Amino acid sequence: MLNDRSQLLFKNLMGLYLNDGKPVGSTTLAKLPDIGLSSATVRNVMADLEKMGLIHAPHTSAGRVPTEVGYRFFIDSMLTYQPLSRQKEASIRHELAVGLNQDALMESASKILSGITGMTSLVLMPKKEQEILRHIDFISLSANRVLVVLVFNDQDVQNRIIELEQPISSDELQKTANFLNEQCLGKNLAEAKQFLMNRMDSIRSTTNSFMSSIVQATDHVLEEQLVQKMPFLVSGKTNLLNYQELANSEKLKALFNAFNQHSEMLNLLDKSMQAQGVQVFVGQECGSEIYSGCSIITKPYEVDGEVMGVLGVVGPSRMDYQKVVPKVDMTAKILGSLLKK
Template identity: 40%
Template sequence: MNDRNLQIMKMLVEHYLRDGQPVSSKYLAHSAAIGASPATVRNVMMNLEKMGLLASPHTSAGRIPTASGLRFFVEQLLTVSPIEQHIQQQMQQALGCQASSTELCAHASGLLSELTAMTGIVTVPKLNKVKIDKIELFKLTPTRLICVIVMHDGEVQNRVIETRQNVSDTVLQQTIQVMNLAMVGKSLDAGLQKMRELIQQTNKDVAQLSSAALSFTSQDENQVLLTGQSRLLDENISSELQRLRALFEAVSDKHLVMDIMEKCSGADGVKIFIGEESGIDLLQDCSVISAPYHNKGEVVGRLAVIGPTRMNYNKVIPIVDITARMLSSALNQTD
């Protein structure tokens, strides 16, 4: 594709993303930057349509970019804008505070939605990735206890435990001692491995109580935070109200969201799905922009925005990227 074709493609997509209307050859030809007649521009647009990059709506003689055309634009023609200083300050204020990992993820989700006017999504780091500071067991009744695990990032996990037999104070204290010896200062995975070794050296009652106390540590790995679901009720996504409602409901109950985040996993850096590229029917009129975030150099979650395919990519992409970087920095500072 020569320079003129690229320039026409770039201008057409930028105009469409800005105004949402089909773009005519006459409009582009009037641009001093193109320097070509309407007939020449029209021939170029016809060639781009044959390549599958443009489409001609039935109601207009102008052209709009296809999902493939938007993909070509994002990968080959897009000029990403630097984030304005006041936006960077807003991001730093939201993610620069001392908070638990879940609170930081909630801040990031809200920030993404506010800055992009789209739906913000952040998966919460799995419990087994965070170090343990302290474990406590408190007796409510002789057969009912509560286990409290304090994580290094400020998270507190707790669960009520029911036992078949009365738990003596001696067994309770021995269990607390063994659990803290095995797990404090370690990630959950490493702590559980050490716990299995120590249980072999303890009596049956301590082993049973320890196992019961830690049974809830198989945390729901599908924990995800969403902000701005109502922004999906956008006519820029679809003019069909029924389809918008279906998308809103699917995202609200989070089944679709986990599908989306699963498809985004495994990618290093910003990943973009445009239209049908996601393979999810309800998202054929949407784009998803996601990025991983890290703790101690390891990917512990992802964040993303969902919005119309006609979005301001040069603004949204850096916002997603920088939010992921700032969230990573904030999580590393909690250690």
């Protein structure tokens, strides 16, 4: 717990440091119009703040900068957030094209979030097994070639061309499509796949070989769709070059490798899915010493109250949280609403 004087000095120190990134000295703080204390008194208060682990001197005879503990205290106890204006919300919504399929919408959200925050964005993709199968169709391209069309979540269309050993008529294609639509529509991807796997033997014994081949091909398409090609998207990695505290070649190399290796970041994003609202992770709270000097802000996105994934940004701990947090929050809300549509 800090008394009023200590809180005032710490808050002003944080404001100065977040603004220009330079260590803050007692003389600089004492000159601020709302402080009203001597330099000696300010030095004593700063010494107390340093003993508490909230600030430290980066080198001898320097001013003070916040520690990770200091950032945590500042974020939890001193910040208030204003929601984005309707104009800015409308701008984000306009940039996210409603007509895109699910994967393209995720990619668009990642790029937009990176652009409006000036940081690296992360979007944890929805798990493929949660996708709902909405329609199945087969289109004859030639005697032996068939286009398999599967529609998921009302907007994600997947097409595959398959080659059959023997020709099949349009009537037989339609019968097979009707059968699969009756049995599989409304099931999620995992359920539809399980149904076909359980029924494959009976399908082979009760239908002709043509229909059996089509059903088996559909099962292969579902199998391909279930494969998660990328667990999360990353956009704007080069934005980190714009921040002096991160623009070190070894630091950036370590961060980029961490993005590519997935495991640590996935642990953090999975943790964020279990939490309510916006989460801010500072430094080693992110799961590794690699993120020293960084903060990660995340927010789950939902469809009908069900958490589908998480989006967020990675940037320097010295960021304008009051501006960045509402942008992450609003982008997650808009993405969830567009996925619902």
